[in-house]
Amino acid sequence: MRTERLHQHLGLTPRTGYRPAAGHADVWLLRAAPHLAAVARENITVLSPEEQHRARELPTPHGQDTYLVAHLALRTLLGKCLGQPPAQVALARADCPLCQQPHGRPALQHTSGLHFSLSHARDQIMIGLARTPIGVDIEAADRVRMETLIRRLHPAEHTAIKALPADRRRDALVRCWTRKEAYLKGLGTGLATPPHQVNVGTGLTRHDEDELADRNGWTLTAVTAPAGYAASLALLVPPGTRVRTTIRTRAAHPGPPRRPLVAEHRPNPYRRIKTPPRAPEPLRAG
Template sequence: MNSFVHDADRLRYGFAHVALRTILSGLTGTAPDALRFARASCPCCGEPHGRPVLTNSTPEFSLSYSRDMVLIAAASDPIGIDVEPTPEPEVVEELAKTLHPAEGREIKAALPEDRPVVFARLWARKEAYLKGLGTGLGRDVAADDVRGDITGWRLNDLPVGTGYAAALALRSPSPRTIHVHRALPV
């Protein structure tokens, strides 16, 4: 943790990982400091640098944080979660070109002042899905249209308030109930 330039980044990282251990401890019945993590095989190349997994337990999990927002998801099936700040219009203009053509058209069809919010929503859905797959940005971001569900996956927007967009992707053949908690479980 000494590699962080800003104290706030180090604190956020530490908080996010303590929160993750607290949640996984509650789900597995294993003490937080006894949890062991490894990396799954990357679906793109097979090397052991895929998503993080527990070595001695079954819950799948995902972690995302941005600025003052930390999101954690856990399930029995592959899952991904992402939170993104609403970007500046110049960023939208540049990155929208890299998305699936249908996503790009949706952004372009929005009023100019609404494009950052539309982009953030799509980007959060995209990253949540790619985290769920275990590929991260190793998979072409133009390969999948995340405006709706993808075969075998449920994509949900999460209510996180102004200035952010967040999404959850769960591999599931049928809709599932999602519970959103605003604090760590006691």
């Protein structure tokens, strides 16, 4: 299938050579609907042998379809930005900030001034692009096991969620966890950094957002997700930068993508996380 037709099917239409503006994060949300899964299977050779192997190793056809659509969409989007066919987009792993080995966050092999992050849950897919390191995470609320997950929170997060009315705790927990995963993915350590050592807050109050100012510039914000899901974005920006987020959603059926939603934020509404440059030590609250 020609590259332009892939763009049309997937609803990914940035201009060739596109880069997000400084302090601007672009987020694409799409669903691995059956027609997109069929497109992905028809174009599986666009993916690298490693990506194809990982897809085959997944235990369910549904999981395979979501993986294929997600990675085809990512390659198609990056290819459009780089002016390359999707199959020629060279991906690698950045060095891990903890051990300096090449198993950190996924990255473009060659410096291009473009950073990305990918997440998927069930058939929902989230891709983030920015000029600076970025992390995104999306989770299905009804798949969260509260008893297990709450034990992985920072003590301050645990206390804040336990203080909520019982009917609000699950949503708060899922939102908190997406913030944590987005941040750790952006940082490049993932869950190799013990989650309970990282206080990202629940993001429920202005006081929570302002409480820990971060001199290193990581910001967190919620992203509007489909019903039953929670999503968050982490972005590294210079202190004082106004952050803008453009959310682009792909319709569930063939046709043009929906009109982008642009949200503009100043630094105050973001929770900032205190981290050492290479994250070799536990992160502390305060």
